[in-house]
Amino acid sequence: MHEYSQADLTRLFHLSKTLLRSLVQAGYITRPARTGKTRYSFQDLLILRTASALQGARIPAAKITKALGNIRASVSPGAMLSALVVSSSGKDLVVREGAQAWEVSSGQFALPLEATRAASVSNLSRTKRNAAPVEEANAHYVRGHALEESDLEAARAAYLSALDLQSDHIEARINLGRLLHLAGELEAAEQVYRKAKIANAVLSFNLAILLEDMNRETEAAAAYREALARDPHLHDAHFNLSRLYERTQQPREALRHLLAYRRHVLQFGE
Numbered sequence: 001m002h003e004y005s006q007a008d009l010t011r012l013f014h015l016s017k018t019l020l021r022s023l024v025q026a027g028y029i030t031r032p033a034r035t036g037k038t039r040y041s042f043q044d045l046l047i048l049r050t051a052s053a054l055q056g057a058r059i060p061a062a063k064i065t066k067a068l069g070n071i072r073a074s075v076s077p078g079a080m081l082s083a084l085v086v087s088s089s090g091k092d093l094v095v096r097e098g099a100q101a102w103e104v105s106s107g108q109f110a111l112p113l114e115a116t117r118a119a120s121v122s123n124l125s126r127t128k129r130n131a132a133p134v135e136e137a138n139a140h141y142v143r144g145h146a147l148e149e150s151d152l153e154a155a156r157a158a159y160l161s162a163l164d165l166q167s168d169h170i171e172a173r174i175n176l177g178r179l180l181h182l183a184g185e186l187e188a189a190e191q192v193y194r195k196a197k198i199a200n201a202v203l204s205f206n207l208a209i210l211l212e213d214m215n216r217e218t219e220a221a222a223a224y225r226e227a228l229a230r231d232p233h234l235h236d237a238h239f240n241l242s243r244l245y246e247r248t249q250q251p252r253e254a255l256r257h258l259l260a261y262r263r264h265v266l267q268f269g270e
Contacts, residue, residue: 009032009048013049014055019055019065022061028044051064054067134165140162140165141172143158152183160176163176174206176192190210202227205237208240221245233264238264239257242255
């Protein structure tokens with residue numbers, strides 16, 4: 001535990017009074033004493049550091065408070081904010097925990113640019129005959145990825161162009177489906193996911209979240225199970241399945257997946 005006064009917090013983290021008050025009201029940190037010092041845990045300081053970084057990115061206080069709440073509910077127990085990188089992406093916030101990246105508002109995984117670069121090398125090595133379309137499709141994907149910061153409609157158009165050239169461009173398909181989902185175009189997002197010719201754990205995970213939002217819980221559970229079959233280390237699927245089974249009054253299944261999630265946390269320390 002560390003002792004800080006309100007003046008210390010302001011000096012160290014440069015937080016506005018509005019944001020500091022919001023963090024206290026949300027129960028994320030202890031209310032600082034007006035006189036004297038208050039004891040803060042290491043996790044309190046991590047929350048303050050993260051809030052300070054988000055404030056520096058000119059993200060509104062209300063959105064920062066909501067984001068921290070979603071992060072606390074989503075990250076692995078024990079990891080909390082110590083190993084997270086939070087950044088702005090378009091209209092959303094992206095959290096990176098190790099190799100995984102997901103959006104705060106939706107919980108959907110976002111595929112980073114590095115993933116498609118590795119995939120494009122694999123595609124090019126398979127056949128030189130299709131090198132030009134593959135390279136052009138990948139160029140559209142890279143453009144779409146960059147446009148998510150400033151023009152989501154243009155990003156969607158770029159992903160569509162990539163898929164027109166290479167229908168099995170899984171990264172473009174996943175990111176297009178995610179953007180359609182976030183825009184509320186649920187049926188269109190499902191169609192994009194369903195047309196995938198290549199099985200992929202992240203695609204199945206995002207499809208499961210979409211199906212939950214469409215109140216199709218049985219199908220959502222099947223999609224989460226498929227994601228785990230493709231990637232047994234996708235522990236967020238265990239967590240979401242546990243929550244889904246609890247909501248549908250299937251306590252045994254809920255407990256089974258919660259224990260699987262906790263085993264992963266204990267094993268990998270995430």
